[in-house]
Amino acid sequence: RTVYVNGEYLPETEAKVSIFDRAFLMADGVYEVTSVLDGKLIDFEGHFVRLQRSLSELDIAEPCTRDELLEIHRELVRVNEIHDGLVYLQVTRGSDGDRDFVFPNPETTKPTLVLFTQSKPGIMDSAASKNGIKVISIEDLRWHRRDIKTVQLLYPSMGKMMAKKAGCDDAWLVEDGFVTEGTSNNAYIVKGNKIITRALSNDILHGITRAAVLRFAQEAQMEVEERNFTIAEAQDADEAFVTSATTFVMPVVEIDGAKIGDGVPGAKAKRLREIYLEESIKAGV
Ligand code: PLP
DSSP: OEEEETTEEEEGGGOOOOTTOHHHHHOOEEEEEEEEETTEESSHHHHHHHHHHHHHHHTOOOOSOHHHHHHHHHHHHHHTTOSSEEEEEEEEOOOSSSOOSSOOOTTTOOOEEEEEEEEOTTGGGOHHHHHOEEEEEEEOOSOSOTTSOBSOOHHHHHHHHHHHHTTOSEEEEEETTEEEEETTBEEEEEETTEEEEOOOSTTSOOOHHHHHHHHHHHHTTOEEEEOOOOHHHHHTSSEEEEEETTTEEEEEEEETTEEOTTSSOOHHHHHHHHHHHHHHHHHOO
8 A cells, every 4th residue: 555654755664754743643544534435526626625624723833735635535536436435635734853732843743644554345335334233332532633533542542342241333522411422423312303402612623424414404405403412312213313424324222231222223214315416426536
């Protein structure tokens, strides 16, 4: 596999980043994951705009322009022959060759830019998307700036492990009695014609897939209600699902052992998945 590091395309075995890089020492970095379907980048623009926002919230300089970044994405998709999969991008504050809580001088320290691809054949009709996934609920113990897409992913990773131990696929995070989001996705319930999901704030990541799916839901005459909901309300809903760049719209069929609706993927989740895949491939670049 060819990867990209700070201006160079290299075989993955030759790519190097300093051990003093602040992402390695302090999780001082942000990332984006852009999916590739049919060889096209899905919602590149949305991911780029969110990257700019994450960087600006943390005072990390933009490592290159939008056009350069698009070119790097396209080149990696091309050389690695990615038909379906993803491009992972990470920007870190870099390092001045020492460990210090104080940020290094931005005049002399350049951000680190790394990109690589992952091939995911068959991702569009995975078994999980046909059968739905089972989730458990756990307390949301993450920091309070979840709107910034940082590489601090230890708690979400622990959450997935807790889910696996419980024989499930993922965890929904709960704070003050209400679901915030999934470990790596936004969470929704469906009641009648209504799609219900938590409103945007610093409590959740502003999903790029979320924005697209809510727009498609409205265009398909579904009602969208942005508000908090509890696990009890979710267990009693007609349907549940999650969204993310790599799972698109993924039906949830069980929450903490309780079946949702008939315990199979719901009609609205299935419809939104179809629309999302069709429309975003059409708009892909
Ligand atoms: N919420 C969290 C915590 C995430 O990590 C992710 C994606 O990684 C999402 C939501 C979904 O965001 P997107 O649709 O932009 O992939």
